[in-house]
Amino acid sequence: MSDTAVSTTSIRGFWRSFRRSRMGLIGLFMFLVVVLMAVFAPAIAPYDPKEVVRVTIDDIYAAPSAEHWLGTDDAGRDVLSNFIYGSRVSLIVGFFASFISIFIGSFVGIVAGFYGGRAENILMRFTDIMLVIPDLPLAVVIVALTKPSLWNIIFVIGALGWTGSARLVRSQTLAVKQRKFVLRARSIGAGNMHIIRYHILPMVLPLIVVNTVLVISLAILNESTLSFLGLSDPTALSWGQMLNFAFTRGAMSARAWWALVMPGLGIVWAVLACTLLGQGLEQVLNPRLETHHLAVGVQMVDRGAEVQA
Amino acid sequence: MSEQQPIIELKNLRKLFPVNKTSLWEQEEKFVHAVDDVSFVLHPGEVLALVGESGCGKSTLALTLMNLETPTEGQIFFEGRDVTHLSGKPLQEMRRHIQMVFQDPYESLNPTMTIGDIVAEPLVVHRLEPNKQARQDRVVRALEDAGLKPASNFMHRYPHELSGGQRQRVVIAGALVLEPKVLLADEPVSMLDVSIRAEILNLLASLRETRGISVLFITHDLGTVAYFADRIAVMYLGRIVEMGGTLSVLERPLHPYTKALLSVMPVPNPRLRRERIILQGETPNPIDLPSGCRFHPRCPIAQPHCQQTDPAWREIEPAHWAACLEV
Numbered sequence: 001m002s003d004t005a006v007s008t009t010s011i012r013g014f015w016r017s018f019r020r021s022r023m024g025l026i027g028l029f030m031f032l033v034v035v036l037m038a039v040f041a042p043a044i045a046p047y048d049p050k051e052v053v054r055v056t057i058d059d060i061y062a063a064p065s066a067e068h069w070l071g072t073d074d075a076g077r078d079v080l081s082n083f084i085y086g087s088r089v090s091l092i093v094g095f096f097a098s099f100i101s102i103f104i105g106s107f108v109g110i111v112a113g114f115y116g117g118r119a120e121n122i123l124m125r126f127t128d129i130m131l132v133i134p135d136l137p138l139a140v141v142i143v144a145l146t147k148p149s150l151w152n153i154i155f156v157i158g159a160l161g162w163t164g165s166a167r168l169v170r171s172q173t174l175a176v177k178q179r180k181f182v183l184r185a186r187s188i189g190a191g192n193m194h195i196i197r198y199h200i201l202p203m204v205l206p207l208i209v210v211n212t213v214l215v216i217s218l219a220i221l222n223e224s225t226l227s228f229l230g231l232s233d234p235t236a237l238s239w240g241q242m243l244n245f246a247f248t249r250g251a252m253s254a255r256a257w258w259a260l261v262m263p264g265l266g267i268v269w270a271v272l273a274c275t276l277l278g279q280g281l282e283q284v285l286n287p288r289l290e291t292h293h294l295a296v297g298v299q300m301v302d303r304g305a306e307v308q309a
Numbered sequence: 310m311s312e313q314q315p316i317i318e319l320k321n322l323r324k325l326f327p328v329n330k331t332s333l334w335e336q337e338e339k340f341v342h343a344v345d346d347v348s349f350v351l352h353p354g355e356v357l358a359l360v361g362e363s364g365c366g367k368s369t370l371a372l373t374l375m376n377l378e379t380p381t382e383g384q385i386f387f388e389g390r391d392v393t394h395l396s397g398k399p400l401q402e403m404r405r406h407i408q409m410v411f412q413d414p415y416e417s418l419n420p421t422m423t424i425g426d427i428v429a430e431p432l433v434v435h436r437l438e439p440n441k442q443a444r445q446d447r448v449v450r451a452l453e454d455a456g457l458k459p460a461s462n463f464m465h466r467y468p469h470e471l472s473g474g475q476r477q478r479v480v481i482a483g484a485l486v487l488e489p490k491v492l493l494a495d496e497p498v499s500m501l502d503v504s505i506r507a508e509i510l511n512l513l514a515s516l517r518e519t520r521g522i523s524v525l526f527i528t529h530d531l532g533t534v535a536y537f538a539d540r541i542a543v544m545y546l547g548r549i550v551e552m553g554g555t556l557s558v559l560e561r562p563l564h565p566y567t568k569a570l571l572s573v574m575p576v577p578n579p580r581l582r583r584e585r586i587i588l589q590g591e592t593p594n595p596i597d598l599p600s601g602c603r604f605h606p607r608c609p610i611a612q613p614h615c616q617q618t619d620p621a622w623r624e625i626e627p628a629h630w631a632a633c634l635e636v
Contacts, residue, residue, distance in 0.1 A: 180416035189404035
């Protein structure tokens with residue numbers, strides 16, 4: 001095997017082709033920054049946002065100073081600390097909601113694609129219906145009707161965001177199902193479960209991984225939107241909530257730009273990180289993108305042509 | 310041929326594929342006649358070659374035989390047992406004894422599995438050899454029987470690291486590991502380099518010698534058939550038009566279609582001028598079959614009555630059958 005062929009079956013080969021994507025590397029770096037910030041929040045943040053502070057009138061929307069690098073918010077709390085702790089909620093919601101989405105989406109996609117027929121019809125029409133309902137208003141309604149707790153928000157975002165994944169996984173399943181090794185497995189005597197487990201899933205998994213990363217960014221954005229609209233767990237400090245507080249509690253008129261800019265930057269940073277990372281992964285893992293296809297199969301293409309000539 | 314019980318017997322097997330109606334008002338339902346009224350037997354330890362041009366239904370016949378396509382009509386017998394409508398467990402059990410080797414070794418191996426896993430897969434599916442070591446031993450034996458020696462060099466590699474010939478050996482090893490009684494080889498060498506073809510054919514021939522496996526060898530190339538088949542069946546548009554011992558079919562072809570196929574086979578002597586029978590026209594559409602003998606529009610010796618009468622299957626010489634009115 002020469003060095004030109006890149007195999008995604010090994011970690012090293014995977015890294016070798018991922019390294020070529022500059023966007024992917026930037027995304028990975030940005031993503032790691034957010035994750036590390038969230039994990040080590042207590043160590044990094046100068047103040048504990050849950051701490052009860054005695055405030056004077058001067059502490060409200062205080063401008064950045066040596067004591068508070070990014071100023072304070074309407075309650076006199078340190079914006080930088082809030083910002084650092086806020087990444088936790090954004091990431092928790094992003095991860096868990098996207099796992100729910102991906103799980104439902106992959107299940108629906110694989111079942112619909114693999115079994116076809118009536119199961120496919122019912123599932124995909126249901127997906128279409130879910131797809132045309134605007135997510136945000138529905139999420140607002142559901143969260144408003146239920147208690148806006150962190151887990152409720154995760155569940156709502158997860159339960160509404162699976163449609164794209166379902167369509168994607170279904171189309172990939174359809175393509176894999178037609179391949180000869182599935183026919184071979186059948187001729188060996190393998191049942192549906194075996195074929196899904198050993199032949200469909202491994203071929204669809206790279207796509208699912210890519211999609212998870214992209215869905216995380218959507219989930220983060222959705223969480224911020226809901227929080228901004230005031231539909232958040234009041235005890236869970238998040239970037240969206242910081243924006244909401246700043247917006248509704250007079251940061252604009254106080255000219256406290258720091259209270260608005262920081263959470264906004266955080267959201268953009270996290271969403272951009274996931275999108276770039278997802279696109280980088282996609283170039284390596286998505287079997288539909290040509291670069292990857294050729295990178296793996298150069299030799300196969302050559303030999304095939306030779307035989308037919 | 311011996312008179313022992315055939316291992317596989319097909320009786321009037323027919324497989325039609327419905328064609329989507331083109332217009333809303335068209336009431337008549339149409340079918341592609343992929344396999345039409347095919348009967349033959351396969352004896353234990355025998356190599357039967359099924360020859361025909363692309364699209365004549367060879368592969369569909371193999372898939373139908375494996376019950377991967379449900380036959381529309383007719384019966385399939387495996388060791389005297391009717392297996393036409395098996396499903397579930399008994400079907401799995403039957404598939405264990407009939408294994409397939411597919412045409413394209415580049416496509417029939419899962420790129421995400423190692424060679425060892427691919428060859429072990431049939432054992433896992435049938436829950437044979439739950440002991441890991443014993444399973445490993447069987448995989449090694451199958452790989453080495455298929456000519457991949459030493460097997461340890463291949464066990465942990467992925468299909469894309471192997472050449473076409475090696476891959477086809479992996480496919481054969483995967484079929485052998487279950488110790489089947491019948492091998493259905495669907496154009497196993499047509500995608501391979503000519504230099505590798507002989508190796509694979511030798512391998513199949515030696516498997517027949519050592520293990521007594523019956524082989525149904527599907528091909529479009531009469532040249533590879535002469536190499537090791539016991540009998541030849543020639544297929545045209547979903548129907549077998551001639552069947553007999555390899556020598557008698559190759560030396561004394563009866564059906565005009567077989568004659569045409571043989572006449573265009575290249576011969577080593579370039580000075581030898583032979584009369585080539587070039588068939589006129591295209592293969593008819595298998596949806597709208599010609600009336601009477603389905604070969605008559607292209608047949609060089611067609612007579613008016615060929616358009617009306619569908620020729621019956623006749624034993625013209627001992628053990629040499631053909632379906633033609635003019636022989």
